[in-house]
Amino acid sequence: MLNVDLDRFDIKILHELQRDASISNQDLADRIGLTAAPCSRRVKQLEESGVIERQVVRVNERKVGLNLIALLHISMDKHIPERFEAFEQAIGDIPEVMECYLITGHDADYQLKVAVADMDSYHDILLGKITRISGVTGVKSAFIMRKVIDTTAVPLHYLGR
Numbered sequence: 001m002l003n004v005d006l007d008r009f010d011i012k013i014l015h016e017l018q019r020d021a022s023i024s025n026q027d028l029a030d031r032i033g034l035t036a037a038p039c040s041r042r043v044k045q046l047e048e049s050g051v052i053e054r055q056v057v058r059v060n061e062r063k064v065g066l067n068l069i070a071l072l073h074i075s076m077d078k079h080i081p082e083r084f085e086a087f088e089q090a091i092g093d094i095p096e097v098m099e100c101y102l103i104t105g106h107d108a109d110y111q112l113k114v115a116v117a118d119m120d121s122y123h124d125i126l127l128g129k130i131t132r133i134s135g136v137t138g139v140k141s142a143f144i145m146r147k148v149i150d151t152t153a154v155p156l157h158y159l160g161r
Contacts, residue, residue: 073108075138
């Protein structure tokens with residue numbers, strides 16, 4: 001069920017902006033078949049409604065020297081809101097943590113994506129910061145060998161049916 005009513009123009013706007021968020025409003029309007037003013041108004045409405053959360057630049061980790069990407073499964077000792085809130089606050093202060101998810105279905109409570117320069121840096125983050133967070137009882141790590149699919153695009157093909 002949709003939280004926001006989206007018509008075919010909104011869907012086209014989202015599709016185009018997911019491909020290239022730096023596109024000019026005029027070029028976007030031309031691609032979707034609107035004039036510039038209503039196109040701009042629709043983008044603004046999509047932003048205000050929260051459908052478009054933000055526009056960012058994606059940086060290639062390896063090009064800036066972050067050659068080791070790890071996925072960590074974190075286990076916690078107590079499943080109480082205060083423990084989770086404290087963990088989430090602490091993990092948010094570690095800039096190498098690119099993503100953090102509260103998960104189910106594993107022997108873990110959280111999954112993290114961490115980007116560092118090398119194994120020494122990973123060791124420092126793991127033992128110097130992550131395992132020192134109160135409540136962390138276990139960490140299992142896997143290292144990304146190669147990206148197979150890497151997209152930020154949300155699937156929209158089911159909309160407008």
